[in-house]
Amino acid sequence: xxxxxxxxxxxxxxxxxxxxxxxxxxxxxxxxxxxxxxxxxxxxxxxxxxxxxxxxxxxxxxxxxxxxxxxxxxxxxxxxxxxxxxxxxxxxxxxxxxxxxxxxxxxxxxxxxxxxxxxxxxxxxxxxxxxxxxxxxxxx
Amino acid sequence: xxxxxxxxxxxxxxxxxxxxxxxxxxxxxxxxxxxxxxxxxxxxxxxxxxxxxxxxxxxxxxxxxxxxxxxxxxxxxxxxxxxxxxxxxx
Numbered sequence: 001x002x003x004x005x006x007x008x009x010x011x012x013x014x015x016x017x018x019x020x021x022x023x024x025x026x027x028x029x030x031x032x033x034x035x036x037x038x039x040x041x042x043x044x045x046x047x048x049x050x051x052x053x054x055x056x057x058x059x060x061x062x063x064x065x066x067x068x069x070x071x072x073x074x075x076x077x078x079x080x081x082x083x084x085x086x087x088x089x090x091x092x093x094x095x096x097x098x099x100x101x102x103x104x105x106x107x108x109x110x111x112x113x114x115x116x117x118x119x120x121x122x123x124x125x126x127x128x129x130x131x132x133x134x135x136x137x138x139x140x
Numbered sequence: 141x142x143x144x145x146x147x148x149x150x151x152x153x154x155x156x157x158x159x160x161x162x163x164x165x166x167x168x169x170x171x172x173x174x175x176x177x178x179x180x181x182x183x184x185x186x187x188x189x190x191x192x193x194x195x196x197x198x199x200x201x202x203x204x205x206x207x208x209x210x211x212x213x214x215x216x217x218x219x220x221x222x223x224x225x226x227x228x229x230x
Contacts, residue, residue, distance in 0.1 A: 078152055078153060078154075081150070081152070082150075082153065082197075085150055085182070085183070085197065086195065086196055086197070088186075089182075089186075089189065089190060089194060089195050089196075089197070090195060092186065092190040093190055093193070093195065096190060096191075
């Protein structure tokens with residue numbers, strides 16, 4: 001099938017498919033004499049695989065690793081599981097970091113009680129400036 | 141007070157099991173009064189593993205601090221434990 005048909009079936013754009021080719025995630029099965037890309041049914045399944053992996057937070061590089069593991073007869077399920085566990089740990093670390101950021105913002109919002117104060121008296125800006133000054137002092 | 145060694149891994153990793161067992165032997169040679177060993181299934185204690193910053197299991201923490209993001213060699217572990225025990229004595 002052509003790139004246009006594949007794009008429609010997999011509900012992605014043709015540009016995305018070309019990008020995946022640049023990223024060595026999805027190669028055409030063949031090319032016409034005129035140089036047009038041709039794909040087989042496997043390409044649809046591969047694009048679904050990529051979409052699902054992205055949904056789990058995998059980067060293109062990690063998806064490439066997964067696809068390589070999938071194609072490698074010597075790899076086993078525990079290799080894939082290890083990769084998934086490492087990804088989960090990364091995500092959990094990010095969630096924690098974002099929760100800390102959210103908490104820091106809650107504290108700033110909490111100190112700002114008046115909504116009609118002039119900008120110069122804004123406690124959030126003042127708190128950010130003083131924490132920046134502290135950081136600057138600590139780094140020296 | 142004994143040094144607490146914790147190894148974070150997941151069940152079913154035969155490579156981890158082999159590496160961990162040889163390191164455990166080294167830790168146990170110091171005696172339980174000096175070094176205690178705990179195997180941590182990181183899926184059971186994910187919050188604790190994340191808190192310590194475990195990203196690439198198997199990893200090793202000593203006294204609640206992630207010291208080896210990847211498992212150390214036998215010599216590295218022996219050296220790290222000896223150094224800590226020396227520090228405790230002084």
